[in-house]
Amino acid sequence: MRLIWLIFGLVSLALGVIGILLPILPTVPFMLLSAFFFSKSSERLHHWLITHPKFGPSIEDWQRNGAINRRIKWYSTVSIVAAYGLSFAFGFQPIILILQGFILGAVLVFIWTRPEA
Template sequence: MRYLWAGLGLFCVALAVVGVALPLLPTVPFLLLAAFFFARSSSRLHNWLITHRTFGPMILDWQTSGAIRPAAKKAATLSVAAVFGLSALISVPNHVLIIQAVVLGGVMAFIWTRPNG
C-alpha cells in the first residue's frame, strides 16, 4: 500500500510541476495531495516536500491554519482572469462562459475567504 501512496504522491507532484506552466492546472492543490500521500508512504518524501524552499511554506500554511498567502491569492486571481478573458476572446459559447463564471467565481470566493498565510 505504501508504494501506491508514494506513486500517487509522485504523480501529484508531476501534475503540480506542469501546473506551474499551465494556468488551467492548479499547482498548490496537487502539492497538498502529494503531501497527504507522502505522509502515508514515505517520511523522506514528505519531509522533502514540506521543507522545499518554494512549496513547503504554502503547504505548512494550509496544514496549520488553512491559510493561503496573499501573493498566491493574487496569482490565482490573475490566472482565473486570464483564463476567463481568453475564453471570451476566442468566443466560447455563452453557456460555457456562464458555467466558467459560476465555477471560477466560487473558486475565487473560496480562495479569498481563507486566512492570509
C-alpha cells in the first residue's frame, strides 16, 4: 500500500510543479495532496515537502488552521479567471461554459471563505 501512496504523492507533486508554469493547473492543492500521500508512504519526502521554503509555509498554514495566504488567494483567482477566459475565447459550447463557471465559482467561494494565514 505504501508504494501506491508514494506513486500518488509523486504524481500530485509533478502536477503541482507543472502548475507553477501553467496558470490553469493549481499548485498548492497538489502540494497539499502530496504532503498527505507522502505522510502515508515516505517520511523523508514528507519532511522535505513540509520544510520546503516555497511549498512548506502553505502546507503548514493549511494543516494548522485550514488557512490560505491572501497572495495565494489572489493568484488562484487570477488563474481561475484566465482559465475561464480562455474557454470563452476558444468558443467552448455554452453548456461547458455554464458547468465550468459553476465549478470555478464554487472553487472561488471555497478559497475566499477560508481564513487567511
